[in-house]
Amino acid sequence: MSVTVRIPTILxxxxxxxxxxxxxxxxxxxxxxxxxxxxxxxxxxxxxxDDGGSLRRFVHVYIDDEDVRFLSGLDTATPERTVVSxxxxxxxx
Amino acid sequence: MTTLAPTATALPPVVEPADSLSxxxxxxxxxxLIIPDVGMSGQKRLKNARVLCIGAGGLGSPALxxxxxxxxxxxxxxxxxTVDESNLQRQIIHGQSDVGRSKAESARDSIREINPYVxxxxxxxxxASSNALRVLAGYDLIVDGTDNFATRYLVNDAGxxxxxxxxxxxxxxxxxxxxVFWAEHGPCYRCLYPDPPPPGMVPSCAEGGVxxxxxxxxxxxxxxxxxxxxxxxGQPLVGTLVVYDALALEYRRLKVRKDxxxxxxxxxxxxxELIDYELFCGAISTEAADAARDSTISVVQLDQWLTExxxxxxxxxxxxxxxxxxxxxxxxxxxxxxxxxxxLDGTALGELPTDRQVVLYCKGGVRSAExxxxxxxxxxxxxxxxxxxxxxxxxxxxxxxxxx
Numbered sequence: 454m455s456v457t458v459r460i461p462t463i464l465x466x467x468x469x470x471x472x473x474x475x476x477x478x479x480x481x482x483x484x485x486x487x488x489x490x491x492x493x494x495x496x497x498x499x500x501x502x503d504d505g506g507s508l509r510r511f512v513h514v515y516i517d518d519e520d521v522r523f524l525s526g527l528d529t530a531t532p533e534r535t536v537v538s539x540x541x542x543x544x545x546x
Numbered sequence: 547m548t549t550l551a552p553t554a555t556a557l558p559p560v561v562e563p564a565d566s567l568s569x570x571x572x573x574x575x576x577x578x579l580i581i582p583d584v585g586m587s588g589q590k591r592l593k594n595a596r597v598l599c600i601g602a603g604g605l606g607s608p609a610l611x612x613x614x615x616x617x618x619x620x621x622x623x624x625x626x627x628t629v630d631e632s633n634l635q636r637q638i639i640h641g642q643s644d645v646g647r648s649k650a651e652s653a654r655d656s657i658r659e660i661n662p663y664v665x666x667x668x669x670x671x672x673x674a675s676s677n678a679l680r681v682l683a684g685y686d687l688i689v690d691g692t693d694n695f696a697t698r699y700l701v702n703d704a705g706x707x708x709x710x711x712x713x714x715x716x717x718x719x720x721x722x723x724x725x726v727f728w729a730e731h732g733p734c735y736r737c738l739y740p741d742p743p744p745p746g747m748v749p750s751c752a753e754g755g756v757x758x759x760x761x762x763x764x765x766x767x768x769x770x771x772x773x774x775x776x777x778x779x780g781q782p783l784v785g786t787l788v789v790y791d792a793l794a795l796e797y798r799r800l801k802v803r804k805d806x807x808x809x810x811x812x813x814x815x816x817x818x819e820l821i822d823y824e825l826f827c828g829a830i831s832t833e834a835a836d837a838a839r840d841s842t843i844s845v846v847q848l849d850q851w852l853t854e855x856x857x858x859x860x861x862x863x864x865x866x867x868x869x870x871x872x873x874x875x876x877x878x879x880x881x882x883x884x885x886x887x888x889x890l891d892g893t894a895l896g897e898l899p900t901d902r903q904v905v906l907y908c909k910g911g912v913r914s915a916e917x918x919x920x921x922x923x924x925x926x927x928x929x930x931x932x933x934x935x936x937x938x939x940x941x942x943x944x945x946x947x948x949x950x
Contacts, residue, residue: 462721463748466887472794496891500747510741511748518800540789540800542739545718545751546605546693 454478456486456531459538460494467497483514484527486537501539511542557731559778560686560711563590564619571663575617588777589617593663595776598622598685600673600701602653604756605715606691607639608765609772613689614657614664616773621657622685624669625650632949636758673697675820678704687775689713689768693750695742696823702727702735703820706810713771715764717756718749720792722764725783725802726771729811732784737805737812742827745834745912753909755871760792830912837919838911842933848905849943852880862903867917868936876947878907878932878939889917895924907932907939909949 455475460468468474474493478485491498503509507527514521515538521529531537567575567589578584578592595618599606602625613621629637629644629652637649644652650668657666669681673692682688682704690701690712698714705712711728714735727734767788774780787800810817830838843851854860864881866873873883886908888894894917898904904926908914914931921929932939940947 462719463754472791509743511739511743513738513800515800518798520801520803523801523803538789538798538800540723540787541748542695542743543716543718543721543723543748544693544695544698545716545754545756546601546603546691 454481454533456481456489456534457536458486458490459536460497461539461541461543463541463543464494464497464500464539467500468494478531481531482527483516483521483529483531483537486531487514487527500541513540514538515540556780557775557778557782557784559591560776561591561595563587564594566590567593571617574661574663578617583779584777588779591777592617592773593619595687596620596622596685597687597689597772597776598624598669598682599689599691600624600697601691601693602637602639602649603627603633603691603693604636604717604751604758604761605765605768606653606689607637608762609689609691609768610653610657611639611660612766612769613772614661616769617661618664618772618776620665620667620685622667622669622681623650623653624671624673624681625653626670626672636756636761638762673700675700675822678820679708682708682710685710687711687713687772689772690715691765691768693752694827695748696827698735699742699826700820700823703810703817705729706734707819711775713768713775715768717760717764718751719755720757720760722760722790722792723787724764724767724771724790725787726775728784729804733802733804734808734811736810737808738787738802740805740809745828745831753869753872753913757792760790763790763792830915831919833919834912834915837922838915838931838933841918841922841930842911842915843905843930844933845939845942848878848907848932848939851905855880862905863899864905864907865917866936867906867908867914872909876936876940876949878936881907886913886917889920892920895920898924898926904929905932906930908935910935910937 455477458474476489478489487498501512575589578589597618599610602623627649629640629647629649631645639656640652650670654666654668706729713726715724771783774782785802787802789798806813866881866883867886869885884894906914906917911933918931937949940949
């Protein structure tokens with residue numbers, strides 16, 4: 454049950470520069486996807502979740518075009534072929 | 547990512563039309579006037595519009611130039627910086643002969659050359675909580691081209707308090723984001739990102755670089771949105787975040803919802819006046835500030851230490867914590883490179899000598915202070931960092947070298 458994760462530029466250093474990673478999460482939820490992602494790109498999980506395991510307030514996780522905050526958060530289901538996007542705040546101008 | 551039809555509906559035009567266009571203006575704007583959606587009415591609205599562009603840098607350059615060419619009647623430029631050679635790779639409103647000049651004045655001169663019918667208002671000042679409401683109040687719409695979180699939250703909050711639409715864009719390397727925040731009709735910036743990242747976690751363009759032309763990709767989206775809002779045509783990006791990836795040449799549209807718990811535009815706002823945004827965003831983390839206290843040396847001291855090291859009177863390892871690309875451009879002689887990220891993830895610690903003092907530096911002193919906090923935490927009590935970094939080194943010790 455693989456899920457594609459889009460990696461933003463500022464987090465690609467954790468993923469050997471990859472813009473996209475395909476993961477096979479143990480549980481088909483956003484939390485499971487982040488776990489599986491961190492196994493492939495060690496350290497990236499801590500940039501998405503805080504020490505308490507909640508989503509950081511300056512990073513968004515989208516399932517297709519929907520913000521998981523307005524779905525079921527980390528428990529949101531990620532069926533086969535879902536595209537998960539990580540969208541962090543960037544300030545450059 | 548699926549591309550969905552726009553969900554936002556058209557909004558009423560932000561400004562009323564001006565009374566008339568002169569014969570010269572009709573000739574100048576003829577390619578707009580023959581577009582039925584714009585027409586005389588739309589062009590007169592542009593003429594009557596007052597747009598403030600915050601920053602005349604990467605995003606501000608193309609934004610100001612196209613807003614001017616489009617015939618926006620009053621353009622405000624808020625910018626306190628001067629033109630540097632390293633700006634010219636992307637800040638196309640400035641030229642070689644402008645190096646060293648005020649960016650606001652340089653931008654004003656370029657706009658006058660593009661379109662003499664534009665009334666340019668220069669605000670040669672730094673936007674702060676003390677002046678933001680006064681400055682923004684004189685405009686119909688705000689275009690954001692700043693390069694830091696503190697100013698972005700400040701502009702957002704001032705925009706919400708004044709009820710102004712805020713056309714937002716941001717860029718990094720090959721990737722950009724854009725949206726329109728307008729609390730009366732949709733979400734604001736805080737609905738999207740309630741809190742800023744802790745200092746040091748997100749690199750700036752000065753640290754990580756930016757593809758010059760990316761400024762045009764995102765800046766032109768901002769101008770398009772501004773024109774749509776001012777004239778009331780099309781579906782504005784209210785409630786939609788566009789994420790642009792130049793390498794894949796792909797635009798993704800993501801939904802942004804209004805947050806009922808938003809601190810500034812929610813049902814029970816806790817931010818009802820402007821706050822201290824430097825404090826809110828934290829110029830430097832507490833850990834880094836603690837580590838740097840009493841453990842900061844000047845570039846003059848470092849120069850002396852290096853001389854003493856050559857004579858065998860002193861021993862230490864000098865570590866540059868910037869990125870390889872920056873190190874290639876300019877570095878302090880006798881240094882080795884270990885990027886900051888490798889301190890934060892702990893992998894650098896194994897490479898540090900245990901029998902010598904550790905001296906860290908970066909571009910300006912923020913990243914090295916963060917690395918210093920890690921090094922001190924690992925037991926290197928006598929470790930220090932260099933205040934002002936390589937920029938201070940070049941200014942004071944080796945003025946013939948470039949800064950990155």
